[in-house]
Amino acid sequence: MDFLLNPLIIVTFFPLLGVLALLFIPAARKEALRWTAFITSVLTFGLSIWMLTLFHASNPDLQLGFSLPWIQVAGWNISFAMGVDGLSILLVLLTTFLTPISILSTWSAVEERVKDFMLFFLLLEVGMTGVFLAQDLFLFYIFWEFTLIPMYFLIGIWGGPRRIYAALKFILYTMAGSVLMLLAILFLGIEAGTFSVPDLVTKLPGLYASGVISARAEMLLFLAFAAAFAIKVPMWPLHSWLPDAHVEAPTAGSVILAGVLLKMGTYGFLRFNLQFFPRATLQAAPWIALLAVIGILYGAAVSYAQKDVKKLVAFSSVSHLGFVMLGLFALNQEGIQGSILQMVNHGLSTGALFLLVGFIYERRHTRDFDAFGGLWKVMPVYGALMLIVSLSSMGLPGLNGFVGEFTILLGAWGAGMKGGSLGSVLFAAFAAVGVILAAIYILAMFQKMFLGPLDKEENKKLKDLNWREIATIVPILIFIFWIGLYPKPFFALMAPAVAKLVAAYPAAIAAIH
Amino acid sequence: MTQSDILTILPNILLVVWACCLLLVDLFIPKGRKGWTALLAAVGLAGVMGITLAQAGRTMSAFNGMVVQDGFSSFLNVLFLASGLLGISLAYGYLKRMGLERGEYYILMLFSITGMLLMAQAADLIVVFLALELLSIPLYVLAAFARPRPESEEAGLKYFLLGAFATGFVVYGITLVFGASGSTNLTSIAAAMASGSANKDLLLIGAALLLVGFGFKVAAVPFHMWTPDVYQGAPSPVTGFMAVGAKAAGFAALLRIFVTAFPSLHVDLVPVLWGLAALTMIAGNLIAIAQTNIKRLLAYSAIAQAGYILMAFVSFGNPQVMASVVASALFYLVTYAITSFGAWAVVIALEEPDGQGLEIADYAGLAKRKPALAAAMTVFMLSLTGLPPTLGLVGKFYLFRTAIQGGFVGLAVIGVVTSLISAFYYLRVVVVMYMREGEPRGEGESWLDLTTAATAIATVVLSFLPATLFALASGAVLKLL
Numbered sequence: 004m005d006f007l008l009n010p011l012i013i014v015t016f017f018p019l020l021g022v023l024a025l026l027f028i029p030a031a032r033k034e035a036l037r038w039t040a041f042i043t044s045v046l047t048f049g050l051s052i053w054m055l056t057l058f059h060a061s062n063p064d065l066q067l068g069f070s071l072p073w074i075q076v077a078g079w080n081i082s083f084a085m086g087v088d089g090l091s092i093l094l095v096l097l098t099t100f101l102t103p104i105s106i107l108s109t110w111s112a113v114e115e116r117v118k119d120f121m122l123f124f125l126l127l128e129v130g131m132t133g134v135f136l137a138q139d140l141f142l143f144y145i146f147w148e149f150t151l152i153p154m155y156f157l158i159g160i161w162g163g164p165r166r167i168y169a170a171l172k173f174i175l176y177t178m179a180g181s182v183l184m185l186l187a188i189l190f191l192g193i194e195a196g197t198f199s200v201p202d203l204v205t206k207l208p209g210l211y212a213s214g215v216i217s218a219r220a221e222m223l224l225f226l227a228f229a230a231a232f233a234i235k236v237p238m239w240p241l242h243s244w245l246p247d248a249h250v251e252a253p254t255a256g257s258v259i260l261a262g263v264l265l266k267m268g269t270y271g272f273l274r275f276n277l278q279f280f281p282r283a284t285l286q287a288a289p290w291i292a293l294l295a296v297i298g299i300l301y302g303a304a305v306s307y308a309q310k311d312v313k314k315l316v317a318f319s320s321v322s323h324l325g326f327v328m329l330g331l332f333a334l335n336q337e338g339i340q341g342s343i344l345q346m347v348n349h350g351l352s353t354g355a356l357f358l359l360v361g362f363i364y365e366r367r368h369t370r371d372f373d374a375f376g377g378l379w380k381v382m383p384v385y386g387a388l389m390l391i392v393s394l395s396s397m398g399l400p401g402l403n404g405f406v407g408e409f410t411i412l413l414g415a416w417g418a419g420m421k422g423g424s425l426g427s428v429l430f431a432a433f434a435a436v437g438v439i440l441a442a443i444y445i446l447a448m449f450q451k452m453f454l455g456p457l458d459k460e461e462n463k464k465l466k467d468l469n470w471r472e473i474a475t476i477v478p479i480l481i482f483i484f485w486i487g488l489y490p491k492p493f494f495a496l497m498a499p500a501v502a503k504l505v506a507a508y509p510a511a512i513a514a515i516h
Numbered sequence: 517m518t519q520s521d522i523l524t525i526l527p528n529i530l531l532v533v534w535a536c537c538l539l540l541v542d543l544f545i546p547k548g549r550k551g552w553t554a555l556l557a558a559v560g561l562a563g564v565m566g567i568t569l570a571q572a573g574r575t576m577s578a579f580n581g582m583v584v585q586d587g588f589s590s591f592l593n594v595l596f597l598a599s600g601l602l603g604i605s606l607a608y609g610y611l612k613r614m615g616l617e618r619g620e621y622y623i624l625m626l627f628s629i630t631g632m633l634l635m636a637q638a639a640d641l642i643v644v645f646l647a648l649e650l651l652s653i654p655l656y657v658l659a660a661f662a663r664p665r666p667e668s669e670e671a672g673l674k675y676f677l678l679g680a681f682a683t684g685f686v687v688y689g690i691t692l693v694f695g696a697s698g699s700t701n702l703t704s705i706a707a708a709m710a711s712g713s714a715n716k717d718l719l720l721i722g723a724a725l726l727l728v729g730f731g732f733k734v735a736a737v738p739f740h741m742w743t744p745d746v747y748q749g750a751p752s753p754v755t756g757f758m759a760v761g762a763k764a765a766g767f768a769a770l771l772r773i774f775v776t777a778f779p780s781l782h783v784d785l786v787p788v789l790w791g792l793a794a795l796t797m798i799a800g801n802l803i804a805i806a807q808t809n810i811k812r813l814l815a816y817s818a819i820a821q822a823g824y825i826l827m828a829f830v831s832f833g834n835p836q837v838m839a840s841v842v843a844s845a846l847f848y849l850v851t852y853a854i855t856s857f858g859a860w861a862v863v864i865a866l867e868e869p870d871g872q873g874l875e876i877a878d879y880a881g882l883a884k885r886k887p888a889l890a891a892a893m894t895v896f897m898l899s900l901t902g903l904p905p906t907l908g909l910v911g912k913f914y915l916f917r918t919a920i921q922g923g924f925v926g927l928a929v930i931g932v933v934t935s936l937i938s939a940f941y942y943l944r945v946v947v948v949m950y951m952r953e954g955e956p957r958g959e960g961e962s963w964l965d966l967t968t969a970a971t972a973i974a975t976v977v978l979s980f981l982p983a984t985l986f987a988l989a990s991g992a993v994l995k996l997l
Contacts, residue, residue, distance in 0.1 A: 073983065074982060074983045074986055075983070076983055076986045076987040076990060077840070077843055077986050077987065077989070077990035078840065078990075079986065141913070144904075145904040145905060145909070146904075148903050148904045148909070149903075149904045149905055151903070152898065152903060155943075156950065159947060159950065159951045160950055160951055166951070167947055167951055170947075171940070171943065171947070174939065174943065175936065175939060175940060178903075178936050178939055179936055182932035182933065182935060182936050183929075183932065185913070185916065185932060186916065186920065186925070186928055186929065186932055189913070189916050189917050189920050189928075190920055190925075192917070193917065193920055193921055
């Protein structure tokens with residue numbers, strides 16, 4: 004039973020204690036419910052920091068892990084295996100960091116059925132953490148699908164006017180990819196005789212060499228996994244569920260959806276596609292980079308055309324995660340490191356943007372640009388915070404977005420040179436144009452909302468942010484500046500693991516060319 | 517009749533004797549106190565279950581190899597008896613509420629269960645036929661139990677006519693198989709094929725006819741036309757019992773007969789079975805989308821679930837995968853049983869005496885008024901779709917694995933795509949419960965609520981601990997005597 008004291012188990016399942024506590028609190032006592040959920044999530048964050056202290060950054064392998072035999076009968080070889088390494092530790096911390104902030108933002112936003120909301124939110128946290136820590140494909144699949152259920156309810160019950168359509172689109176679209184991944188998981192499990200991720204990483208090269216899994220099968224498996232992850236990221240052209248889901252979701256739901264759930268897709272590419280299917284990855288790299296660059300430019304262009312500020316932020320996610328995908332498939336140290344850092348950055352910046360949009364929505368119940376203008380005069384604190392977060396999203400040097408984007412572009416350029424996976428520097432070149440486009444739509448948004456004349460009557464009496472609202476943004480700001488000015492500790496956490504991942508690729512690339 | 521003969525069919529004998537005695541005792545139980553009949557029937561089932569569990573692990577054969585007792589039959593017998601107990605708990609309050617309370621209900625159930633027990637133990641085609649009739653005829657009567665209501669009478673008549681027709685196919689198939697191989701004993705048929713003394717073409721036609729007959733019983737497309745009307749018209753507890761018991765019995769027969777007697781016909785039958793499985797999964801799920809009545813929805817869902825089991829069944833003759841076929845089918849039958857009884861319990865809880873409360877729209881607002889019931893129904897809907905953390909996902913995982921191991925990746929793709937399609941209509945129920953306003957009526961009562969809670973908890977908890985059930989299912993491998 005001492006596996007219960009394993010830090011990963013504690014971090015993943017601690018919110019269940021909160022769920023248990025919530026079940027005993029009557030539904031009418033909203034304050035008690037909110038505080039219980041908030042304290043649970045803060046404690047979970049504390050526990051994840053404890054986990055971080057136990058983590059040795061210099062070790063590139065899976066740590067703090069364990070593997071319990073789970074279903075070992077009838078030819079199955081499924082274990083309950085968890086582990087953390089440099090690839091996932093930052094994402095786990097991002098999850099436990101954003102959850103209390105999201106819960107804090109619901110104080111005045113969610114008045115109906117608070118108990119159910121908090122229950123679903125804590126269950127969602129369990130699922131998300133589990134996805135990043137699972138080291139067995141069956142367990143990963145369970146956590147992956149499980150996150151769909153609370154998110155579906157969060158969008159469908161507490162969302163905007165078109166919430167049921169958005170929730171259904173979200174769950175069906177995501178499930179469509181997941182079921183293909185299920186078949187791929189089963190195929191891998193049958194051929195390799197195990198579902199354990201580290202075992203598969205060691206066994207698969209032998210299976211490819213002996214021809215048990217042909218090159219065609221490898222590509223099909225890669226595509227099956229990629230289908231699930233590409234829908235989740237979301238990559239162009241599989242992104243159409245995202246604007247609906249983001250716009251209709253309640254603020255806290257949007258924050259966690261953009262902040263964490265989308266990262267599950269990019270993490271999936273990193274953990275599974277890149278590690279399991281090296282040949283297929285190399286073959287697909289230019290194509291995926293192409294889709295990524297299209298996503299960057301398309302997302303930015305469509306963002307600029309939006310009238311609804313939440314939809315603008317939603318499409319900006321497509322654009323930002325295009326950078327992440329480009330960095331991943333550069334298949335070199337800078338590209339992947341930049342990509343992981345940008346995953347964290349996007350979670351922070353876009354999460355903060357959704358929070359800020361939520362503030363104005365609670366006051367004015369509209370998100371249309373035409374309803375705003377000159378808000379800086381009435382809400383200076385809000386304006387300042389929005390400015391910083393917008394600049395971070397835009398990639399201003401000195402803030403976190405720049406570090407990630409620059410590193411990715413460095414990696415993509417290197418991959419475009421001789422001996423790289425992409426074969427052309429045009430990918431990096433066009434992606435860099437995306438940085439300019441980001442500046443355009445972000446600054447246009449800021450100008451339309453905050454600058455200019457304050458001519459709408461309703462805007463003149465708006466109250467500035469209260470302490471609780473500021474408290475949700477300030478922790479994010481700390482990290483925006485920290486990562487922007489001194490990213491070294493963050494890179495140090497992931498460098499050895501990324502180096503290990505990338506080690507096989509230069510030889511493989513040379514073998515092809 | 518040797519001692520071994522009697523021991524092998526001891527559960528059946530006891531159950532029949534108990535049912536007959538109960539028939540007599542029921543005459544003396546006053547009209548308003550028919551709950552006693554239910555209790556006595558349950559006691560009988562529990563007793564027989566105890567004997568079955570005591571006999572589990574032993575392998576016996578009786579009556580010259582016509583009836584056997586092995587791991588396969590033990591597993592299924594426990595499933596049938598448990599279904600009977602759950603069926604009684606579903607019916608107990610419902611019959612009172614609808615004014616249908618008659619003791620014969622429980623006795624008919626006992627007779628039907630006897631037939632199901634015999635079906636799992638049948639090693640000879642004649643016994644299969646006997647068991648088929650014994651389990652079906654009480655079900656025909658039970659389907660028409662809500663006598664003044666026309667749709668119940670129509671359901672009973674439809675079930676009877678189409679069932680008799682299907683039984684005709686089964687008998688004709690048995691005749692042809694006998695003609696082709698010279699025996700009705702399953703192992704003898706296999707031996708005849710192996711030694712080359714059987715007429716293969718005639719055997720193939722016989723096998724195909726058997727497939728048609730049992731395809732009707734498990735509601736495979738295109739033999740499914742009776743299912744929606746019968747499921748909708750029959751009283752809900754009867755449907756709940758039928759949906760699990762008759763389907764499991766049908767699959768018991770299919771598995772036992774085809775794996776024991778016809779593995780050599782595997783190559784010829786694969787295209788047919790492939791088409792059957794694909795059609796069943798596709799048609800069942802697509803037509804379910806259009807349903808607005810919860811009973812019809814669950815009927816089409818039952819058709820689709822049978823399709824998933826057929827998907828695994830296609831590899832029945834592949835020696836490497838055979839054990840997996842049986843094990844995964846048995847596992848999924850248990851999964852389906854737990855989930856189905858739970859879902860039907862919820863349907864019964866919301867059904868009104870005049871037949872109201874059966875449209876999906878009547879579930880609106882259930883989450884606010886009866887949160888536990890809505891949560892339970894959500895669990896069942898998720899399990900039927902195959903989303904974690906429910907047993908349905910584990911079951912589907914096992915079925916898909918069998919299909920892929922057998923090499924039928926295309927069928928597995930159809931399976932997952934249709935599972936995705938099914939999410940649409942299962943989630944619609946969840947949407948209506950949680951995201952629409954309404955005033956659902958419907959009472960709870962103790963046994964029904966207990967059933968709902970127990971099955972919901974089992975669906976979630978067992979999904980984390982499926983190893984035991986996996987071991988039991990894979991241990992229930994047929995032994996060719």
